[in-house]
Amino acid sequence: MRHGAAMFLFTLLTLAACQREERDTRPQSSLGSGEQPMPVTTLEPGGQRPSASDNKAASFEANAFHLSEGKRLFSWFNCSGCHANGGGGMGPALMDQKWLYGSSIENIHATIRDGRPKGMPSFRDKIPDDQIWELAAFVRSLSGNAPSSAAPQRNDDMMPHPSENRMPDAATLGKSP
Amino acid sequence: MKRLAWTGFGTACVFLQGCSGWQSALDPKGPAASELAWLIWFFTALCAVIWVLVMIALATPLLMRPLARSEPLALDSGADRRKLRVVVIAVGLTAAIVVGLTLLSFFANRTLAAIGSDAALTIRVTGHQWWWEVRYEDATPSRILTTANEIHIPAGEPVRLLLTSTDVIHSFWVPSLSGKLDLIPGHINVLDIKADKPGVYRGQCAEFCGAQHANMGTFIIAEPRAKFDAWWNDQLQPAGPPASDEAKAGEDLFLSRPCVMCHRIGGTPAGGTVAPDLTHIASRRTLAAGTLTMSRGNLAAWIADPQGVKPGSHMPVVELNGDELNAIVAYLEGLK
Structure with missing residues (x-):
């Protein structure tokens, strides 16, 4: 009997893990519109006000589905054209510790939506708000800021060596097959 | 029993209806499909005959009364030899049939491979x-x-x-x-x-x-x-200019909203290649890869709620009000 209860609890716990890729593909109006003004700087007179946080941020940040959708959109919308898979090129690197305009998902969302000086275009009205949140969540995951249980894998073609199962056999290494 | 048989026959007829029409391997309309349909029928017929023969061979000894023998344990080398002969013949036939069918499918494959050797x-x-x-x-x-x-x-x-x-x-x-x-x-x-x-x-x-x-x-x-x-x-040909003011407004909306990020319409700045080309979308029969038939209403339904029509598809929900939706649909409807 006690075993039964333990099994039941264990199953419940396992099921809880299914939340990591809950797939909301329709915008959730209850989570807010994503239109909250995001201050460009944290400096202001009269003491700092509580940091603004969007309800949407939490629901996108640790969700494997949204992160992988963000990864797909990152290549679809040619972010790599300037940011080169996050390594940086014409645009700044996205996988380092440096954040010119803040590291929170709300900051990144504001950057994509409104653009930034010296080249970052504004994607307001060109990308639906939820898709901007997905991109922002993915950009944060590039520098390891997403739970590893949810973050998408790096593409095979970006690995320094072929994946394990495509490596040459140790016995024939250096010899032609 | 008779009624059951008729029901079975009726059901079979209903299912056989599915064997003709515009999507059926049993209703071939080209040389490759004819070759395959012939193979299907030949394999099925031959295997059916073999199955019936095997069933008869199985049922006969089961239904037959065993021969009464005076000495059940006595050796009967003549009968044994006869049985051995039957087994050898059956094995030989099986091997021949398997090899024959393999050869048939091999030659069918050759025919399939030769169909497009001179494709222009x-x-x-x-x-x-x-x-x-x-x-x-x-x-x-x-x-x-x-x-x-x-x-x-x-x-x-x-x-x-x-x-x-x-x-x-x-x-x-x-x-x-x-x-x-x-x-x-x-x-x-x-x-x-x-x-x-x-x-x-x-x-x-x-x-x-x-x-x-x-x-x-x-x-x-x-x-x-x-x-x-x-x-x-x-x-x-690139897409022609919008025919009405509403369609013109639709074109402007198309180019200033997320549509332009993924879709291409020839003759406009829309040049996305990650989603279907819409230059002549209204000339196609269906929407969203055969999900909906092409019509003004279905176009509007698809744009208003793609995640309801085809949940999980990569077309996102774009927030548009009624007038904007109508204008975009009027524009797309004119892309013949």
Whole structure:
């Protein structure tokens, strides 16, 4: 009997893990519109006000589905054209510790939506708000800021060596097959 | 018992109805499909005969009264030899039939491979989740044509299809014209098809490829050569100017909203290639890879709530008010 209860609890716990890729593909109006003004700087007179946080941020940040959708959109919308898979090129690197305009998902969302000086275009009205949140969540995951249980894998073609199962056999290494 | 038999017969008739029409391997409309249909029927008939013979051979000793023998344990070498002969003959026949069937399918394969050896037209079909990108190759770059989900081919001529995919493995299957062949990312498979007569043949993705695998249909439209050439020339034209003020407003909205990020419309700045080309969308029969028939109402439904029509598809919900939606639909409806 006690075993039964333990099994039941264990199953419940396992099921809880299914939340990591809950797939909301329709915008959730209850989570807010994503239109909250995001201050460009944290400096202001009269003491700092509580940091603004969007309800949407939490629901996108640790969700494997949204992160992988963000990864797909990152290549679809040619972010790599300037940011080169996050390594940086014409645009700044996205996988380092440096954040010119803040590291929170709300900051990144504001950057994509409104653009930034010296080249970052504004994607307001060109990308639906939820898709901007997905991109922002993915950009944060590039520098390891997403739970590893949810973050998408790096593409095979970006690995320094072929994946394990495509490596040459140790016995024939250096010899032609 | 009799009623049961009639019910069974009626049900079988209903199911057999599915064997004809525009998507059936048993209703072949091209040389490859005819070859395959013949193989299916021949294998089925031969195996049915063998099955009946085996059942008779099994049932006979079961139903027969055992012979009364005076000495059950006495050796009867004559009978043993007879039985051995029967077993040897049966094994020999089985081997011959298996080898024969293998040879038959080998020669059928050779026939299939020879269909497109002199194909003049090459079409690149790329699978996406969950639609088909169709690119007509031509030596003249300005005649290369990209469209989606509908493949027009000249009837009576072999056509070479180069199959590949950008995301997961799909499979191209137009049962009335040919067998299935997979679309594999990073690899090109070659499938040659030929339609004997003009007609519309439906195809379907035949390899589970995600949530909307079932709604990944395609249409092969076989036309006489002259009609096909006219179609190609029409499709190469850029989209004409919007016909009405509403359609003009729709064009402006299309270009200033997320639509422009993924879709291409020839003759406008919209140049996205990750989603179906919409230059002549209204000339196609269906929307969203065979999910909806083409009509003003369905266009509006698809744009207003793609996640309700085809949940999980990569077309996002774009927030538009009623007037904006109407304008965009009016514009797309005019893209013949």
